[in-house]
Amino acid sequence: MALTSPENRLWWKEHLHGVEIVWISIAFLWGLVMFFTMIYWHIAGEQNLSNEAYRVAPEEYGKRVEAFAEKYKVREEGTTSIPVVRPPAGGDAYMFGRLWEWWPILELQKGQSYRLHLSSMDWLHGWSLQPANINIEIHPNYEMIITIKPDQTGVFGVICNEYCGVGHSQMVGRIYVVD
Amino acid sequence: MSMPAIFRTCPETGLKIHGSAETLIKINAVVAVVFLALGGFLGLLVAMTRWPAVHLLPAEWFYLVLTGHGINVLIFWIIFFEVAVLYFASAVLLNCRLATPIIAWAAFVLMVVGAVMNNVAVFQGESSVMFTSYVPMPAAPHFYLGLILFAVGALVAVFVFFGTLVVARQERTYEGSVPLVTFGAITAAIIAVFSITSGALALIPAFLWSVGLVSHVDSLMYRVIWWGLGHSSQQINVAAHVAVWYAIAALVLGAKPLSEKVSRTAFLLYIAFLQIASAHHILADPGITSEWKVFNTSYAMYLAVLGSMIHGMSIPGAIEAAQRRNGFTHGMFEWLRRGPWGNPAFAALVLSVVMFGIAGGITGVVLGAEQLNLLMHNTLYVPGHFHATVVAGTTLAFMGITYPLVPLIFRRELVMKKVAQWQPYLFGIGALGISLFMMGAGTLGVSRRHWDIAFTEAPVPYDYPPTAYLMLGLNGLFAIMATIGGIMFVVVIVSSILFGAKRGEAEIKRNPVVFQGGAVAVSGYGSEGTLRLPGTVVLVSLFFVSFVLYYFINWKYLSEVWPLH
Ligand code: HEM
Ligand SMILES: [Cu+2]
Ligand SMILES: [Cu+2]
Numbered sequence: 001m002a003l004t005s006p007e008n009r010l011w012w013k014e015h016l017h018g019v020e021i022v023w024i025s026i027a028f029l030w031g032l033v034m035f036f037t038m039i040y041w042h043i044a045g046e047q048n049l050s051n052e053a054y055r056v057a058p059e060e061y062g063k064r065v066e067a068f069a070e071k072y073k074v075r076e077e078g079t080t081s082i083p084v085v086r087p088p089a090g091g092d093a094y095m096f097g098r099l100w101e102w103w104p105i106l107e108l109q110k111g112q113s114y115r116l117h118l119s120s121m122d123w124l125h126g127w128s129l130q131p132a133n134i135n136i137e138i139h140p141n142y143e144m145i146i147t148i149k150p151d152q153t154g155v156f157g158v159i160c161n162e163y164c165g166v167g168h169s170q171m172v173g174r175i176y177v178v179d
Numbered sequence: 180m181s182m183p184a185i186f187r188t189c190p191e192t193g194l195k196i197h198g199s200a201e202t203l204i205k206i207n208a209v210v211a212v213v214f215l216a217l218g219g220f221l222g223l224l225v226a227m228t229r230w231p232a233v234h235l236l237p238a239e240w241f242y243l244v245l246t247g248h249g250i251n252v253l254i255f256w257i258i259f260f261e262v263a264v265l266y267f268a269s270a271v272l273l274n275c276r277l278a279t280p281i282i283a284w285a286a287f288v289l290m291v292v293g294a295v296m297n298n299v300a301v302f303q304g305e306s307s308v309m310f311t312s313y314v315p316m317p318a319a320p321h322f323y324l325g326l327i328l329f330a331v332g333a334l335v336a337v338f339v340f341f342g343t344l345v346v347a348r349q350e351r352t353y354e355g356s357v358p359l360v361t362f363g364a365i366t367a368a369i370i371a372v373f374s375i376t377s378g379a380l381a382l383i384p385a386f387l388w389s390v391g392l393v394s395h396v397d398s399l400m401y402r403v404i405w406w407g408l409g410h411s412s413q414q415i416n417v418a419a420h421v422a423v424w425y426a427i428a429a430l431v432l433g434a435k436p437l438s439e440k441v442s443r444t445a446f447l448l449y450i451a452f453l454q455i456a457s458a459h460h461i462l463a464d465p466g467i468t469s470e471w472k473v474f475n476t477s478y479a480m481y482l483a484v485l486g487s488m489i490h491g492m493s494i495p496g497a498i499e500a501a502q503r504r505n506g507f508t509h510g511m512f513e514w515l516r517r518g519p520w521g522n523p524a525f526a527a528l529v530l531s532v533v534m535f536g537i538a539g540g541i542t543g544v545v546l547g548a549e550q551l552n553l554l555m556h557n558t559l560y561v562p563g564h565f566h567a568t569v570v571a572g573t574t575l576a577f578m579g580i581t582y583p584l585v586p587l588i589f590r591r592e593l594v595m596k597k598v599a600q601w602q603p604y605l606f607g608i609g610a611l612g613i614s615l616f617m618m619g620a621g622t623l624g625v626s627r628r629h630w631d632i633a634f635t636e637a638p639v640p641y642d643y644p645p646t647a648y649l650m651l652g653l654n655g656l657f658a659i660m661a662t663i664g665g666i667m668f669v670v671v672i673v674s675s676i677l678f679g680a681k682r683g684e685a686e687i688k689r690n691p692v693v694f695q696g697g698a699v700a701v702s703g704y705g706s707e708g709t710l711r712l713p714g715t716v717v718l719v720s721l722f723f724v725s726f727v728l729y730y731f732i733n734w735k736y737l738s739e740v741w742p743l744h
Contacts, residue, residue: 001435002359002425002497003192003272009355011439019712020441020492023719027488030727031481037734038473038549046742049553053465078638101638123316124398126557130624130641132740135556137464139398140315144465149742157641159634161557161626163309165316166238169630172637 049136049146056143058121065094065117069104077105077174084176087114095158095173097125097138099165102158102173110153110177119143126162129175135161150177184276190684191587191693195352199280200270200343204263204588207287208581209676211259212669214294215574218251219665223658226613230655231632231648238630242307245628247298249310253569254329254412255294260577261367261419262286262336267588268364268422269343275352278342282335289332297325309628311405314385314396323386327379334375337368359436359443360429363422366446367415374415377407402461410457414483416569418449420531420576421490427528427576428494430583431519433694434501437493437712445493448486456480459547463556472549480547484540491536491722496715498529503711505696511714523599527579530607535572538614539564541726551733554740560621566614570661575607578668585672586692591679599671606664612657620650 008014042048073083083104087093089112096103098121108114118127120140127136132152136144160171185198221244227235228244236244270277277283299321300306306318312326344365347353357365381404387393425442428434436442458475461467502514519525542564545551555561582599585591593599625632625647632651634641680686 001429001433003429004358005353005355006359006439008439011356011443014438014440016438016441019496019716020438023492024441024485024489026723027485030488030723031477031485034481034544034548034730035473035477038477041550041734041737042469042473045550045738046744047553047737047740048469048550048744049463050744051468080638082638105639124313126626128557128624128626129741131644133554133558133624134740134743135463135553135558137402137461137556139465141397142399142465146743151741157639159624159626159641161629162313163242163628166242166307167636168242168628169238169632169634170636170638172634172639172641174639174641 050144052145054143054145055141056119058119058140061096061119061143062121065096065103068092068094073104074107082173090114092117095127096121097127097160097164097171098122100160100167100171102127102160102171105174105176107176107178108150110150110179113147113149116146116148117143118146123164124162125160125164125171128159128161130157130159132156137162150175153177153179186276189587191687191691194271195274196588197270197276199283200266200277201588203277203280203283203287204266204271204584207259207263207266208584210287210291211256211263211577212672214251214255214259215665216669217298218248218253218256219662221245221248221251223662224248226655226658228630229632229651231651233655234631239304239307241630242309242628243301243304246307246309247301250297250301250326252574253310254326257416257569257573257577258329258333259290261371261415262290262333264419264423264577264580265336265340265364265368266343267584268358268361269340269347271588272358272361273343273347273353275343275347275350278339278346283339286332286335286339289335290329291332293325293327293329293332295325296321296328300325311409312382312385313405314388314398314401317389320386320389323382323389327382327386330375330378330382333371337371337375340364340368356439359439360422360426362443363418363425363446366449367418367422369450370411370414370418374408374411377404377411381405381408399461399464399466402464403457403467406457406460410460413565413569414449416573417487418446420535420573421446421487421494423576423580424490424494424528424532425497427524427579427583428497428501430693431522431525431528432498432501432505433696434497437496437500441489442493445486445489448483448489452480452483452486456483456547459552462547462549462552469549476547476549480544484544487536487540491532491540492715492719494532495718496712499712499715511717514714521600522582523603524579524582526600527575527582527603527607530603531572531575531579534567534575534607534611534614536722537725538611539567539572541729542618543568544726545730545733548730548733551737554733554737555621557627558621559617559625559627562627563614563616563618563621566610566617571607571610571614575603575610578606579603581668581672583692585675585679586682586686586690589676589679590682591675592682592686592690593671593675594679595671595674598667602664602667602671604664606661606668609657609659609661609664613654613661616650616654616657620647620654623647623650625651 072085085104086107093114094117120138125138156175158173306322308318507514
């Protein structure tokens with residue numbers, strides 16, 4: 001039994017039984033299917049996380065986000081007067097996470113693509129778009145750029161889902177998608 | 180200094196048991212249970228805070244308690260117990276003395292000092308950084324130092340285990356190859372060496388940074404290396420609990436592996452692949468290419484998943500074959516229906532295999548697919564998944580093996596047999612509930628490690644659907660059930676060790692722990708023999724069909740979110 005040495009000292013010469021061979025083959029093939037599914041999705045799927053990222057100092061990144069907000073601001077909202085910013089359709093949009101807010105609020109147009117830049121000013125944060133359910137890890141010193149194309153209108157929450165200290169559960173931002 | 184090793188002969192198994200090995204097994208197992216009790220209690224507080232209608236703790240306390248919960252159960256409970264398993268699988272199963280008991284004691288002391296130091300840091304309140312302690316969120320220096328000391332102690336214990344294997348070989352205490360359970364333990368130990376080394380590479384810089392000797396630790400680098408520890412330590416758990424499954428099946432039913440060759444190859448797949456497959460924790464991070472993510476999650480992970488799928492058939496197969504030998508041959512499932520369900524070790528084994536495989540395994544593979552990960556990264560789906568693997572799987576398996584170890588190693592009768600009988604069901608179903616409802620909430624987008632899903636103090640509001648609140652309420656109810664199961668376990672084991680009747684000849688006769696079917700019953704089947712396992716074939720097919728369906732349903736969900744690249 002499993003608690004004693006194998007009775008058959010030449011256990012590596014045992015014949016495999018048919019049931020075992022069949023199951024091992026199925027399991028192996030299933031691994032291949034799952035492998036090719038990921039590759040297939042890179043070719044044919046519409047949801048793939050971008051590989052584009054750059055190193056950036058947080059102060060430097062902060063300045064760019066502020067300049068962006070200044071330029072395209074349309075109004076202010078929320079208890080802390082966060083600017084609502086409307087980037088040109090098809091252009092670049094910026095957002096950062098810091099203790100404990102997502103800044104600024106974005107207003108995007110349905111069906112348009114945007115190059116969205118994301119980074120953190122301090123610790124790790126988790127960019128979680130709800131209820132669309134897209135979840136991305138945000139690091140300080142790394143600027144990630146994803147191209148998104150909102151396909152529904154509405155008010156979307158940006159929640160922080162990487163624990164970032166005691167104010168973590170206050171860290172909510174917003175994205176509007178309009179026609 | 181060397182002392183002559185003192186042995187006793189076990190009246191139930193005939194094994195020669197080294198006194199020092201036995202004491203070290205006992206002490207490591209007992210300390211493990213203490214940390215399980217502490218960590219489990221903290222888990223209850225966490226669940227009661229995440230239940231919106233109860234919302235027990237204030238935010239500071241919640242994050243402190245959650246940090247303590249993760250570390251005490253995931254690291255201290257499991258690893259102390261694994262050290263006990265390693266000593267058991269080497270010294271006891273190989274009839275051998277433990278190499279260097281004094282060093283094994285030193286390892287134990289280091290681990291205890293490290294664990295206590297880390298807990299002190301957490302409860303002082305300056306180190307609520309979670310067990311992952313991602314930089315640049317700082318913790319107190321003794322938080323990291325405690326973990327490092329613990330890890331060094333664990334590494335020393337692993338080398339005592341390797342030393343014991345060498346002694347056994349030199350002193351020829353066994354014939355042929357080591358038993359399968361020992362083989363599984365060797366797998367776990369090899370992965371542990373790799374895992375602890377990565378841990379050191381992540382935690383030592385973090386410690387130096389916390390005392391000001393290093394000015395910057397890169398957050399992405401830290402996550403990559405940290406998961407070299409975090410991921411492979413889960414493979415230690417898998418290897419260890421699979422070994423424990425084989426051990427329970429052997430003790431309770433006299434089960435024999437269907438094929439030594441297949442089961443051992445499956446363990447080798449873990450060593451070769453599983454431990455390096457850590458990229459699935461960083462699938463949503465910037466600066467890591469898709470090529471590497473796809474390669475690492477498939478080449479490395481799926482070959483290791485293959486290992487688990489092989490065990491997934493050979494464990495139920497071994498149980499079915501043994502039960503058919505024992506005379507339960509009617510129909511497809513008499514062997515399962517008429518199993519010794521009142522024996523807590525058997526109940527824990529079956530529940531653990533089923534819940535680990537279906538609830539934990541399938542969801543883990545889905546989470547680990549490159550693109551699917553972005554649907555649930557850092558949501559409650561993640562803790563939901565690993566409560567199925569590490570609580571319903573590993574923890575329940577370890578609880579199960581403790582029931583026969585109390586009479587065999589502590590030589591005490593179990594007390595409160597009725598309580599023991601129900602314990603695996605309450606704990607197991609409770610754990611399954613926590614796991615399913617956390618996954619449910621995660622699917623609705625609820626964040627993990629999060630104090631307030633109503634976002635009362637946020638600058639702009641966001642509302643989760645009411646079902647999310649329902650899920651967290653149900654999670655709370657099942658958490659209470661799991662906690663009751665956990666308390667039952669601790670009470671039965673501690674009282675048996677302290678007050679159980681000493682096990683003499685009469686008790687052994689009346690109440691044998693080791694399967695009494697005799698040698699005839701356990702030999703004579705195996706790969707070459709007639710292997711007819713219709714029940715296992717049905718169960719494995721059901722498992723596979725659910726796996727495939729669930730996998731593709733998630734791709735369907737993915738296709739519905741905003742296009743992005
Ligand atoms: C009474 C039993 C238990 C209950 C009620 C429980 C409940 C919970 C809950 C509600 C969370 C919080 C999820 C979140 O907010 O992110 C959690 C986290 C966690 N649990 Fe448990 N749990 C139990 C037992 C265990 C055991 C036995 C283990 C390990 C062997 C474990 C490992 C963890 C880990 C590693 C985390 C993650 C901590 C983190 O995110 O840093 N739990 N548990
Ligand atoms: Cu954050
Ligand atoms: Cu956060």
